[in-house]
Amino acid sequence: MNSKSLVLASLVLTAAIAGCKPNPPAEPAAEAPKADAAIAAAPEPAPAPVAPALDAKAFAGTFSGTLPCADCPGIDTRVELKADGTYAIEETYQERKDGNSKSDGTWTAEEAGQRVRLDPNSKSEDDRLYQVVSADEIRALDKEGKAIDSQANLSLKRQPAAQ
Incomplete structure (x- = not known):
């Protein structure tokens, strides 16, 4: 072969x-x-319960406190969240001449009412984010909406309504 x-x-x-x-x-x-x-x-899993959205009219009010400052004793901060979705913020840098500033804009609730965003009318300013701790307290968050790792007091407390 x-x-x-x-x-x-x-x-x-x-x-x-x-x-x-x-x-x-x-x-x-x-x-x-x-x-x-x-x-x-097999039964489909039940959808996760959705937290009720924050009622802007009910949550509106004035929150104030002293926030930390890198080069001064603190920043006296007053945020007025208005029922119409607008806000006004006043800040006073302690022990500084001309340390007062005011800003305004609109505010919205995010993350099913767990967070508040302040969107300033001046586009040269950054948005500010606050965690809704309770009906009487908001806490400053970083620019990405994450908790700030600090021992300092970052909370603003609801002030009684003016009579």
Whole structure:
């Protein structure tokens, strides 16, 4: 036999041997629909409860306190959240001449009422974010809306309504 015949004979023999191997048993066709039926019959998980949105009119009010300052004893801060969705903020940097500033803009509740965003009318100012701790307290957050890692008091407390 020449080499071509030998190669051809080897291929035929290999194919014949491979054809003699038993095929693995096929899974019964009836089992697959049962698994699908079991999945379909499983109850879907209940949607997570959604926290009620913050009622702007009910939450509106004045919050004040002294926030930390990098180069002064503190910043006396007063934020008035108005029921119409606008705000006014007054800040006084302690022990500084001309340390008073005022700003205004709009405020919105975010994260299902867990956070308040102050959006200033002056676009040269950054938005400010506060965590809603309770109906009577908001706490300053960083620019990304994350808690500030500090031992300093970052809270502003609700002030009684003016009579």
